[in-house]
Amino acid sequence: LIVPENTMKWKNIRPTKTFWNWSDMDNMVDFAEKNGMVIRGHTFVWHQQNAPYVDSLKTKDEAVAMLTEQITMVMERYKGRVFEYDVANEVLNEDGTLRDTVWLRTIGPEYIDIAFKAARAADPKARLVLNDYSNEYAGTAKGDAFYELCKDMKNRGIPIDGAGLQLHLVAEHTFNREGLLAQIRRFAELGMFVTFTEIDVRIAMPSSPEKEAQQTEIFKGLMEIAATEPNTGHFVVWGYTDAKSWIPGTFPGYGSAHLFDKASQPKPVFEDLKKILADSPKRKK
Ligand code: 9MR
Numbered sequence: 001l002i003v004p005e006n007t008m009k010w011k012n013i014r015p016t017k018t019f020w021n022w023s024d025m026d027n028m029v030d031f032a033e034k035n036g037m038v039i040r041g042h043t044f045v046w047h048q049q050n051a052p053y054v055d056s057l058k059t060k061d062e063a064v065a066m067l068t069e070q071i072t073m074v075m076e077r078y079k080g081r082v083f084e085y086d087v088a089n090e091v092l093n094e095d096g097t098l099r100d101t102v103w104l105r106t107i108g109p110e111y112i113d114i115a116f117k118a119a120r121a122a123d124p125k126a127r128l129v130l131n132d133y134s135n136e137y138a139g140t141a142k143g144d145a146f147y148e149l150c151k152d153m154k155n156r157g158i159p160i161d162g163a164g165l166q167l168h169l170v171a172e173h174t175f176n177r178e179g180l181l182a183q184i185r186r187f188a189e190l191g192m193f194v195t196f197t198e199i200d201v202r203i204a205m206p207s208s209p210e211k212e213a214q215q216t217e218i219f220k221g222l223m224e225i226a227a228t229e230p231n232t233g234h235f236v237v238w239g240y241t242d243a244k245s246w247i248p249g250t251f252p253g254y255g256s257a258h259l260f261d262k263a264s265q266p267k268p269v270f271e272d273l274k275k276i277l278a279d280s281p282k283r284k285k
Pocket of ligand 1: 006
């Protein structure tokens with residue numbers, strides 16, 4: 001499975017209102033198909049990496065038209081070839097309120113419904129996901145608000161299929177397995193699946209054997225859950241190697257967040273994950 005890290009984001013795929021840069025995404029989809037991989041699309045609604053003409057949208061009508069056109073153009077082009085999309089990304093603040101973005105300011109809270117409806121219409125078979133970070137644990141302000149938002153959409157018949165848990169975790173923070181399981185299971189009750197969309201486990205540098213052990217336990221805990229919970233199964237990492245990582249630039253002082261080291265060699269945890277996968281009850285079916 002591959003995800004376009006930046007290629008499908010607004011400013012890259014449509015840098016000006018009238019110029020669509022299809023070639024990069026077309027190449028990626030071709031590459032995936034040639035290599036027996038599937039593609040997750042990422043992302044339409046976001047507050048970052050938009051084109052300037054998006055950030056300066058003013059009226060509700062033009063914002064709805066722009067968002068609908070974006071979703072329709074991309075999803076119709078890759079119909080049947082991209083199996084799942086992060087239709088909207090990071091719409092919540094830490095306290096669970098809606099983030100102040102161009103979409104909220106111009107359209108109002110219903111921009112989320114509008115995006116998901118446009119996505120369903122454009123490619124009825126694609127799985128539609130709401131994606132966020134720090135939303136993985138039941139019993140936290142953001143985790144609960146994220147669940148309530150999805151539940152409310154479901155109850156109102158808005159076409160949402162899955163919850164995206166980015167899982168940008170920190171090795172030194174306690175891994176709340178029970179909170180994560182509770183979150184996943186209540187999505188199952190809503191008839192929704194959960195995708196682990198952007199896993200990494202960063203370490204405060206310098207690293208130590210103790211910190212590495214904590215990181216290993218978190219990666220393993222996530223894989224055990226992905227390998228067993230019926231409504232999960234996709235374990236997507238946000239970059240695989242410390243040699244090319246978004247972490248140090250965004251979280252100064254942190255690093256070593258990925259499964260492969262700076263020499264792009266697998267860390268010991270990689271073998272642990274392969275064992276968990278090999279033993280997965282889902283795999284033996
Ligand atoms: O990995 C992406 C990095 O190359 C970009 O510079 C950055 C811009 O904000 O976005 C990164 O990916 C983000 C993803 O799209 C959404 N969740 C958080 C990711 C890390 O910032």
